[in-house]
Amino acid sequence: xxxxxxxxxxxxxxxxxxxxxxxxxxxxxxxxxxxxxxxxxxxxxxxxxxxxxxxxxxxxxxxxxxxxxxxxxxxxxxxxxxxxxxxxxxxxxxxxxxxxxxxxxxxxxxxxxxxxxxxxxxxxxxxxxxxxxxxxxxxxxxxxxxxxxxxxxxxxxxxxxxxxxxxxxxxxxxxxxxxxxxxxxxxxxxxxxxxxxxxxxxxxxxxxxxxxxxxxxxxxxxxxxxxxxxxxxxxxxxxxxxxxxxxxxxxxxxxxxxxxxxxxxxxxxxxxxxxxxxxxxxxxxxxxxxxxxxxxxxxxxxxxxxxxxxxxxxxxxxxxxxxxxxxxxxxxxxxxxxxxxxxxxxxxxxxxxxxxxxxxxxxxxxxxxxxxxxxxxxxxxxxxxxxxxxxxxxxxxxxxxxxxxx
Numbered sequence: 001x002x003x004x005x006x007x008x009x010x011x012x013x014x015x016x017x018x019x020x021x022x023x024x025x026x027x028x029x030x031x032x033x034x035x036x037x038x039x040x041x042x043x044x045x046x047x048x049x050x051x052x053x054x055x056x057x058x059x060x061x062x063x064x065x066x067x068x069x070x071x072x073x074x075x076x077x078x079x080x081x082x083x084x085x086x087x088x089x090x091x092x093x094x095x096x097x098x099x100x101x102x103x104x105x106x107x108x109x110x111x112x113x114x115x116x117x118x119x120x121x122x123x124x125x126x127x128x129x130x131x132x133x134x135x136x137x138x139x140x141x142x143x144x145x146x147x148x149x150x151x152x153x154x155x156x157x158x159x160x161x162x163x164x165x166x167x168x169x170x171x172x173x174x175x176x177x178x179x180x181x182x183x184x185x186x187x188x189x190x191x192x193x194x195x196x197x198x199x200x201x202x203x204x205x206x207x208x209x210x211x212x213x214x215x216x217x218x219x220x221x222x223x224x225x226x227x228x229x230x231x232x233x234x235x236x237x238x239x240x241x242x243x244x245x246x247x248x249x250x251x252x253x254x255x256x257x258x259x260x261x262x263x264x265x266x267x268x269x270x271x272x273x274x275x276x277x278x279x280x281x282x283x284x285x286x287x288x289x290x291x292x293x294x295x296x297x298x299x300x301x302x303x304x305x306x307x308x309x310x311x312x313x314x315x316x317x318x319x320x321x322x323x324x325x326x327x328x329x330x331x332x333x334x335x336x337x338x339x340x341x342x343x344x345x346x347x348x349x350x351x352x353x354x355x356x357x358x359x360x361x362x363x364x365x366x367x368x369x370x371x372x373x374x375x376x377x378x379x380x381x382x383x384x385x386x387x388x389x390x391x392x393x394x395x396x397x398x399x400x401x402x403x404x405x406x
Contacts, residue, residue: 077120083127092116097124105131105155131157142168142192168194179205179229205231216242216266242268253279253303279305290314 079088087093094114100123103109109126131152140146146163168189177183183200205226214220220237242263251257257274279300288294294311 077118079120079122081122081124083125085124087113087122087124091118091120091122093122099126101126103127103129105129105152105157129154131155137163139163140165142166142189142194166191168192174200176200177202179203179226179231203228205229211237213237214239216240216263216268240265242266248274250274251276253277253300253305277302279303285311287311288313 081087092115094116097111097113100110100112101108103126106128108128110123111126113122113124114120115122132154133150133152135148135150138147138149140163143165145165148161148163149158150160151158169191170187170189172185172187175184175186177200180202182202185198185200186195187198188195205224206228207224207226210223210225212221212223214237217239219239222235222237223232224234225232242261243265244261245264247260247262249258249260251274254276256276259272259274261270261272262268280302281298281300284297284299286294286297288311291313293313296309296311297306298308299306
């Protein structure tokens, strides 16, 4: 809109200038790029030097530039000058510039000034304003791109530049694990709150084991030691106990036996005595007769032990060395009864001693006694010696035991 107003204003000024001057002599320029020629006007009587891109001819009332190579100046000259140039000399310039075209940020503008002596016009190029830039920067982060957005306050120009994400500025702190505690590796960014934690598993004990083996009677021990942290643990190993093997030597009637235990592991030995069983005797008696010897045979039921006592056949006692058989016999009888009394005192203290197998007659039936008497030794087989004195024996027994007989 502003450019259009400037164009209209320029047109009015040019028309006014043409109407003011009545005579304009024509001049010819061979080319807009002809800088060697010079021209004069009848009014200004000044020399106009053509300059490159400066001298143009108005070709119509709209003041548009002619683009022809050979131009005829019919209405007046337009002098184009640069921003830092001065209007051509020899004119009576008004020194009042009017905006023809507003400059923009990227396009040059123009301003126009009229000559008071002719209808020439000087158009001066106004430099492009350039952008009035304002930049807004969004800083990048570790993970997000930033941006730099530049805009112009006078136009719709803008420019956006991407600022690459910085990436994390990482540092790592490591806490070493031990045998029983986990470690960690913590990685953190110095610019943001990003962090990452990696668990490092506990190492576990690196154990070596020492074993003290148990014995039959002593506990053993297993000791585990960690080579990394010094941890130790111990475990008691129970005693094994003996592994016995048994050897039995049976006892006999007269010899002790034994129970021998030997451990097959440690060879410890225990011997336990087993008492002799003693004889289990039974007696068989064969009574002697007048012509045949008798016998008393005693045999053990659990062994080969056996004794046999011969009972001589019945006969009159033989006086081995006595001078007086009658007195010797009497003394012998008394001595025999005394021996019986001493031998069976415990059994004969009760009346039952005269009844059953322990009665005096039964005991007498198994005895054969040699008695030392005055005058020598006399052997007395019971039945031979006492048959004839049976009555005397009974009388003697009555006297000894208080009148008790069988």
